[in-house]
Amino acid sequence: MEEVVRIESLSFQYEDGKKVLDHLDFSLLKGDFVGIVGPNGSGKSTLMKLILGLLPPVEGSISLFGVPIQKFRDWTKIGYVAQQAAHGTGGFPATVKEVIASGLVSKVGLFRRLKAAHYAKVEEVAERVGLAEKLHDRIGNLSGGQLQRVFIARALVAEPELLILDEPTVGVDQESIGQFYGLLRSLKEESQMTMMIVSHDVGVMTQWVTKVACLQRGLHFHGTADEFAHNQENILRSMYGDAIRVLAHHH
């Protein structure tokens, strides 16, 4: 099995010196759909940013598609939806179409213009996420859930092999969340896309993913979704303390 992400003994701290990640090992295989859970501030977003090359590791190594991250150049293979991606973009004078198309910029390449074939791809992806009718709307006129789907479409339009989603369902209504995970699952089945999703709604997410990893400085648990479901109560309690009972009892 091809290793899409391989992390060895990764440590990271921000400038203030507080250790966020401590000798973390992790690997993601082609076709994996991994859910990452962990309390607020446990370093989930930090880990994603390290994998995306937005932050430099303090110690340890990261490889993407078998290439050390320092030498990795194929960034178009990776799609990303940041935590709160939509935050503060409402006033920007752009249409849904323009924003989704911006996901193709790097793939199309410097000095080249977007052509009809590219826009056909944009329309196809918009259809996929249920925004076909909204293509020419200004993004400021969309609902929170619709806006979130624009950002997912932007990440998908370049047909990445690895998709990284950082809390993509925050502020999205319950019904749309179900549709959203359904979309991810069908993408995975059709194109063998590898996916990594950070999410707070442990209950919903673990029903869809194939593996779960819990993060708190190190990885506390890293197993299949079934194993996780079995031990869920214990794992979560050890991480969140008693507060987790509320969460776990939903199911």
Next chain:
Amino acid sequence: MLADWWQYDFLRYTLFSGILIGLICPVLGTFLIVRRLSMMADGLSHVTLSGVAAGMLLSKKIAFFQAVNPLFFGMLFSVVGSLFIERLRKVYKAYQDLAIPIILSAGLGLFTVMVSMANGFNTDLYSYLFGKIVTVTREDLYALLGVGAVVIGTVLLLYKELFAISFDEEYARVSGVARRSINLWFMVLVALTIAASMRIVGVLLISALITIPVAASLQVAGSFRQAMWLAILFAEASVLSGLYLAYLLDWASGGTIVLMAVLLLVIVLGGKRLRARFLQGRGESR
């Protein structure tokens, strides 16, 4: 009256440079404003001013520099200033807008010191500050033509990259867009544009032409592309009507152009309100 514009060289130069400025200022302005860098133009215009003063000072003290248009010193200072702002923005990551007042004060400080060193200038500094029709020379026009060609060429070639960076810089970086080089190049273009435009609208008013037409277009545009085209339309309308009025009434060209731009903005805002009220009224009567 209109025939004058073809008869006299300086008026023709003014007209052409006005049309060019009305094109490149709103184009760069659209990117600057959506990135919340509209103050950048203000900062750089003051640095440009200090460059012009440096050029005048040198030509007063050293004969050799008399042949050099102070405009080129303005360009040089402006470009160095823009690189400095980029540098400062990295040092003060959490306070990115701090870079601009620092540069602005430094530029103004340099300017006043050089003016005092020269014991004042014979040349009309006022025209550099506020713009004056009769001072536009063939050389000024050529400089502006050169800058304009580079700006338009860049925006045509890098439109999608500039859009991606402006919309979401982090995502552009993640997806592998050459964000750093493009940012740097863009800032250099802003600096050159400001320096090359100042004869017409003046250093102090150039940022108005970069921001006001865009402010108006943002109110009505349905897309980013449209925002840029409308900003160009508003800017050209302000420049042409402003220049004509300024010549007719013997007003300062820069100030007249800016007043026309403000007038257009007010009309756009008012029109939008009226339309909303009209639509609302129609809804009620149904």
